[in-house]
Amino acid sequence: MKTIALLTDLNRQGILTDQQLHVLSDLHLERRFSLHDELRACLYAGVLFILAGLGFTIKAYFAQLGDIAVIGSLGLCTLGAFCYCFLKGKAYSTEAVAPPNMIFDYLLFFGCTVYSLEIAYIETRFQPLADLWVHDLLISSALFFFFAYRFDNRLVLSLALSTLAAWFGFKMSPDFFHFQQYHRLYAIAYALLLFLTGSLLYRRSIKRHFLDIYLNFTIHFLFLALISGVIQYKVFSLYLPALAICCAIAAAYGLRAKRFLYLLYAMVYGYAGLGIVVADILSGEEGPLFIYFIFSSIGVVGSLYVLSRKFREES
Amino acid sequence: MNLCLYAPEQEENLFIRRQARTWRRSGLIAEAQLRAIDSRTDPQVKEANLFFRILFVAFTLICYSAVIGFYFWIVEPRDHRGVALSLLFFAFAAYGLAEYLVKANHWYRHGVEEALAVTAMGLFCTGMALLLQGRGYDPSLAVKAGIFCAVSACWIYLRFGYLYAALIGYLALCSLPFHMNLPAMELRINLLLILGASLLLSFLFYARPAAEVFREKKNTLIQAVLFAGLYCAVNLRLPDMGRSFFEPSPLQPYAGFPPVLYWTSYVLTFFIPGVGLFHGLKARRRAFIIAGAMAAVVTLSTNKDYLGMKHYAWDPAILGVALVLGALAVIRWFSRGEGKARHGMTAENLLIRENHGIDLDALGAVMVPGFIDSNQPPPQSLSPFEGGESGGGGAERRY
Numbered sequence: 001m002k003t004i005a006l007l008t009d010l011n012r013q014g015i016l017t018d019q020q021l022h023v024l025s026d027l028h029l030e031r032r033f034s035l036h037d038e039l040r041a042c043l044y045a046g047v048l049f050i051l052a053g054l055g056f057t058i059k060a061y062f063a064q065l066g067d068i069a070v071i072g073s074l075g076l077c078t079l080g081a082f083c084y085c086f087l088k089g090k091a092y093s094t095e096a097v098a099p100p101n102m103i104f105d106y107l108l109f110f111g112c113t114v115y116s117l118e119i120a121y122i123e124t125r126f127q128p129l130a131d132l133w134v135h136d137l138l139i140s141s142a143l144f145f146f147f148a149y150r151f152d153n154r155l156v157l158s159l160a161l162s163t164l165a166a167w168f169g170f171k172m173s174p175d176f177f178h179f180q181q182y183h184r185l186y187a188i189a190y191a192l193l194l195f196l197t198g199s200l201l202y203r204r205s206i207k208r209h210f211l212d213i214y215l216n217f218t219i220h221f222l223f224l225a226l227i228s229g230v231i232q233y234k235v236f237s238l239y240l241p242a243l244a245i246c247c248a249i250a251a252a253y254g255l256r257a258k259r260f261l262y263l264l265y266a267m268v269y270g271y272a273g274l275g276i277v278v279a280d281i282l283s284g285e286e287g288p289l290f291i292y293f294i295f296s297s298i299g300v301v302g303s304l305y306v307l308s309r310k311f312r313e314e315s
Numbered sequence: 316m317n318l319c320l321y322a323p324e325q326e327e328n329l330f331i332r333r334q335a336r337t338w339r340r341s342g343l344i345a346e347a348q349l350r351a352i353d354s355r356t357d358p359q360v361k362e363a364n365l366f367f368r369i370l371f372v373a374f375t376l377i378c379y380s381a382v383i384g385f386y387f388w389i390v391e392p393r394d395h396r397g398v399a400l401s402l403l404f405f406a407f408a409a410y411g412l413a414e415y416l417v418k419a420n421h422w423y424r425h426g427v428e429e430a431l432a433v434t435a436m437g438l439f440c441t442g443m444a445l446l447l448q449g450r451g452y453d454p455s456l457a458v459k460a461g462i463f464c465a466v467s468a469c470w471i472y473l474r475f476g477y478l479y480a481a482l483i484g485y486l487a488l489c490s491l492p493f494h495m496n497l498p499a500m501e502l503r504i505n506l507l508l509i510l511g512a513s514l515l516l517s518f519l520f521y522a523r524p525a526a527e528v529f530r531e532k533k534n535t536l537i538q539a540v541l542f543a544g545l546y547c548a549v550n551l552r553l554p555d556m557g558r559s560f561f562e563p564s565p566l567q568p569y570a571g572f573p574p575v576l577y578w579t580s581y582v583l584t585f586f587i588p589g590v591g592l593f594h595g596l597k598a599r600r601r602a603f604i605i606a607g608a609m610a611a612v613v614t615l616s617t618n619k620d621y622l623g624m625k626h627y628a629w630d631p632a633i634l635g636v637a638l639v640l641g642a643l644a645v646i647r648w649f650s651r652g653e654g655k656a657r658h659g660m661t662a663e664n665l666l667i668r669e670n671h672g673i674d675l676d677a678l679g680a681v682m683v684p685g686f687i688d689s690n691q692p693p694p695q696s697l698s699p700f701e702g703g704e705s706g707g708g709g710a711e712r713r714y
Contacts, residue, residue, distance in 0.1 A: 002324075002327055002331065002527070002528075003331050003334065003528065006331065006352065006355060006356070009355075010348070010351060010352070010355075015347075015348055015351045016344070016348060020343065020344065020348075023343060024338060024343060024344070027338075027343075027665065027666070028334065028528075030599035030659075031659050032656065032659055032661065032665065033599050033659055033660045033661070034660075034661055034662070034663060034664060034665040034666065035604070035645070035649075035660055035661070035662055036661075036662055036663060036664040036665070037664075037668075038601075038604060038605065038608065039642050039645060039646055039662050042608070042638050042639075042641065042642040043638070043639055043642045043643075044676060044679070045612070045635075045638055046634075046635040046636070046637075046638030046639035046642065047635065047639065048635070048679065049631045049632065049634050049635025049638060050631070050632045050635035050636060050639070051635075051683070051686070052631040052632070052635070052686070053628065053629045053630065053631035053632020053633065053634075053635060054632055055686060055687065055690035056628035056629070056631065056690065057627075057628040057629045057632065058690065058691075058692065059628070059690045059691065059692055060628040061628060062692040063692075067695070101646075102642075102646055102662065103639075103643060103646075106639075109680065113683050113687070116683070116684065116687050117687050117690075120687050120688065120691055121691060121692070124691040124692060124693075124694055125692065125694060125695045126694075126695055127694065154674060154676070154677050155676055155677055155679075155680045156680075157677070158674075158677035158678070158680040158681055159680045159681075159683055159684070161681075162680070162681045162683070162684050163684055165684075166684045166688075212670075212672045212673070212674070213674065213677055215672075216672070216673060259672050260364050260365075260366035260367060261366055261671055261672040261673055262672070263366060263367075263370075264366040264369060264370055267370055268370075268373070271374075286384075286388050287385065287388050287389070290381045290382075290384045290385035290388060291381075291385065293377055293378070293380075293381035293384075294378055294381045294382055294385065297374040297375070297377040297378035297381065298378055300370075300374045301371060301374045301375060301378065301427065304367060304370055304371060304374070305371075307367070308363050308364065308367045311364065312361065312363075
């Protein structure tokens with residue numbers, strides 16, 4: 001029980017107050033034990049199971065249930081969830097706002113996803129917008145953005161960004177990784193739009209804690225698009241220098257802001273892009289390729305070591 | 316006897332420092348107080364940031380794999396014996412280098428030494444298996460490789476303290492019955508014996524609370540994984556979970572086991588999660604609470620398969636409603652207690668986790684548009700008699 005001895009010693013020297021000693025000892029000895037994360041996980045899993053059940057039921061039984069019953073029940077769920085959020089939600093603030101209770105965030109997320117399910121059902125069954133159906137996604141995305149900012153909900157922001165990605169023509173599927181020229185440019189446009197929006201809102205101090213979500217989406221879309229360009233055109237294109245510049249920016253930001261996740265992204269995507277070009281140049285030459293991987297990885301490990309030592313000394 | 320490269324005091328100091336950072340993040344102590352704790356808990360080892368650690372592991376693996384590839388490209392060993400001896404050489408070289416780096420640089424979970432130690436483990440198993448392989452096919456080879464893997468993983472755990480090495484070791488141990496061509500029942504019994512004995516030994520060995528908290532946390536995690544493994548071995552309908560939901564083909568009666576064993580296993584699927592949850596809550600062991608809760612969800616998911624009942628599309632929704640209502644009931648019960656706590660437990664967030672810039676909840680939300688898109692009914696037919704929805708015809712052509 002070295003921690004307790006240390007805390008008692010600090011208290012005796014007047015560094016820790018009696019109340020702090022009491023609280024920290026309780027936490028350390030788990031006399032006060034929080035089940036917050038476990039209960040949140042339970043709520044989130046529950047909501048996801050409900051959504052899965054709704055999706056499967058609609059797909060399997062829409063004929064028996066009838067369109068009115070499906071649309072009506074989904075509409076009631078959505079309306080109920082949104083009404084609850086507006087009634088219980090705290091006032092808007094540009095800063096982070098804690099939810100009024102633990103279910104709140106998940107209920108808003110549930111409302112938004114059921115709304116998506118309903119719109120998708122109406123569009124698939126009746127095609128009211130015919131060829132313009134894709135713009136439903138844009139409207140849904142705008143609505144989710146509003147909810148995400150109004151109620152400070154990261155899940156809904158993530159949903160808004162992925163719905164916007166769907167409007168740009170992307171969805172989670174194996175085809176996602178086989179970019180055509182058309183998709184590639186759209187991915188770059190989407191990533192830049194997100195980056196600009198996220199940065200602008202951050203600079204204006206509006207929900208600054210959302211920046212990481214914007215940056216994660218930006219980096220993956222942008223880097224995957226650029227890497228797909230490198231795979232197709234190898235060294236003879238603007239994709240390689242663009243990838244190098246983006247990696248440099250991401251790494252510099254990661255180091256400056258001490259957000260090392262972005263350094264990791266920059267290193268992984270950058271090394272993959274360079275590896276593709278080198279493998280193409282040395283095609284069929286196994287020996288030189290091995291030598292490239294040996295020396296390049298030693299170089300990366302060496303530079304990372306210098307950086308990590310620098311940051312350890314600083315901290 | 317401590318085989319570990321790190322002294323218990325060093326690991327305990329690291330644990331206290333991590334704890335102090337969490338307290339600081341949660342606003343329980345001030346910056347000066349954190350510095351006071353840091354000054355009294357110098358671990359005398361150098362730890363890398365999580366993301367640096369991941370990068371070190373990845374690039375060391377690339378480097379060492381390329382070195383081995385280059386060696387084989389140059390030397391081109393003629394037979395499997397030559398390959399085996401080369402792999403063993405690289406295994407010992409990697410292990411030696413890992414130990415040297417830890418001792419010379421005082422590295423702790425730095426990444427480079429981890430990648431080398433784990434590579435050494437993999438190369439040693441493959442090398443030994445190849446060395447023992449005769450000219451013909453040897454059916455016991457996989458068993459031997461599994462034993463080598465378990466032994467080397469155990470050594471890496473004892474020496475370096477990597478928790479995942481212990482888990483790899485147990486996984487290798489549990490894989491042994493699968494390589495013995497045993498009938499289903501004997502396979503399950505062997506698995507149960509291995510997992511049950513490991514868990515029992517672990518409980519007996521660590522019956523008294525460890526002097527160091529970090530050791531107790533580590534033991535708890537290993538025990539919880541063994542406990543989850545035990546549950547998986549007991550649940551006879553686990554391999555069919557979800558299959559009967561998507562494929563309406565009937566399941567094998569009693570899962571191919573004698574009825575007595577089948578119904579015993581059914582009772583145990585309820586009993587084991589209960590024990591896990593009870594022990595976790597009583598002894599404040601978070602890993603057991605999580606393992607017990609997850610096992611309980613799996614039990615509810617396989618319940619219909621056990622009873623031979625039909626699955627319906629809304630089953631997940633019912634499970635979801637049960638989970639949400641259960642969680643809400645617990646939250647409400649806690650919030651009505653004195654100081655929003657009961658028996659020292661609370662639903663309030665006491666400690667704030669470190670923000671690494673990536674959010675698993677938000678990642679889950681990304682999947683939702685894809686799920687919605689893939690679960691839509693077909694478009695409505697222009698005529699009510701088209702496409703077989705009119706209730707009788709099912710004609711393909713327009714009326």
